[in-house]
Amino acid sequence: MDSANNRRLAARLQQLVFVGPATLFFTLIVIVPFLLSIYYAFTNWNGVTSTITWVGFDNYKQIIMEDEGFRTSFWFTARYTIAAVFFTNLVGFLLALLLTQALKTSNFLRTIFFLPNVIGGLLLGFIWSFIFVKGFAAVGELTNIGFFQLPWLGTSATAFWGIVIVTVWQLSGYLMVIYIAAIMNVPKELLEAARIDGATRLQLLRSIIVPLIMPAVTVCLFLTISWSFKVFDLNLSLTKGGPFGSTESVALNIYQEAFRNNRYGVGTAKALIFFIIVATITMLQVYFTKKKEVEA
């Protein structure tokens, strides 16, 4: 039957026209490199010569047994992620609580708190390298407060907290926006009823607001965990991984391994380990916080 054939052809064509382009670009840019990385991780590819030899698990052995730089960068990234996730969510949530009070300046303050977020990590890092080196020193001279007189980017401990401070400054405004939306969704009657029953502000917060905004917590934790794990721009422009490689993130370590040392094989093996860890942690987190979500 001709018309049935034609219709099937037309349907095929539609599928191709509508879904084809997106699938093509996605396959070329994401899927093919992803599959290739699984292969390259088992080779000694250096990105220059065309001979690529299979080396089995050698890359992985080397990374786990010998590569101290990678271990340091992992340890740094893990500590950084914990600190950044905790403080950005805490500050973001507190700012949201503040701005959901009936303040006259709520909208104005929301703009200000969100503002750092629209600037890219690279430029933010440069801005803060000036603040830490010159700005804090100047304030320290004027006020004699010890906090401002620390050699911020000079020691590994202060450089670590320096990066955390910039992260909180950059990201808490974004989380604040999500938390504000969640807090506004808490039914007013519920809060009113609890207040009539004599609940204190702290009890309202702990027993009503926090449990009801758990979906927002799931989203915010997911976002901050994956952002902090992948941190790159900020490290590069603020500390360049220093002092002595103590603030080198995993992403920066992978980049250097491949594009500075030309060890593409080892680099892809690291990248694959990185992928597995990020995917596992974010999925576990979503699974566990989803269980805590409740209905109003």
Added chain:
Amino acid sequence: MKERIRYTPRLFGLEVLGLLIGLIFLIPFYFVGINSVKSFGDLLNNAAGWPAEFRLDNYTRVWDIMRFPRAFTNSFLITVFSNIGLIVISSMAAYRMVRNPSRFNMILLFLFVSAMVIPFQSIMIPLVKVASELNLMNSIWGLVIAYFGFGVSLNIFLFHGFIKSIPKEIEESAVVDGCSPYGVFWRIVFPLLKPMTVTIVLLNSLWIWNDFLLPLLFLYDPELRTIPLATYSFFGQYTKQWDLALAGLVMGITPIIIFFLLMQKHIIAGITAGSVKG
């Protein structure tokens, strides 16, 4: 019955607290702005205070050294073209997946969405290889195509959620009137997607405009530098020249700040909508 909230002393206290925190958030901008108009000597002696004299020649010098108009144009073209392409291909794909949920399309959707957990750094090394095989390196078009690949996941996901809420009846009457499937999509469905399209364009723009690592890997010709790349190489050359470096930073952040202030209502609404769906 709407109860009016009284402006209590407690609220006033919180108001003051909020303004103080706001001030802390703005201080970095103050430092960078005020020092970008000082002479180098003035900056070293007095980084916190008001400038001895306002000098704009830091800016005129950096404008030329950074080749700011060039970098701005590159960033602008990359952002605009990536957005146009992404909106076209992802709205079409999402539409087809909603209206024709075959097994194949469902698997495809699952692939698009689950790829969002792949960190960019995990695939960047082979990506450079693939991109040079395909002749995408060192060209604005190549970079735009890479943004198509990285952007479709989130864009399809957001469009998919939105299209599901559009009743099918509107389209059916158009089909009866003899409209082709392409006509139905472009003339009837696409205009209805406008709120989501605005959200997606804003999210894409902030991401692409600020992105650093992908352009760093793709573009090596100085002519093609985007604003983050130009700032990066400029900082490499003028590390301790804070007077020039700060003027460069102010120029680098100004376009995106203006964009944010103009569009902030939509940006904040977009983030809220995007996160609730996510």
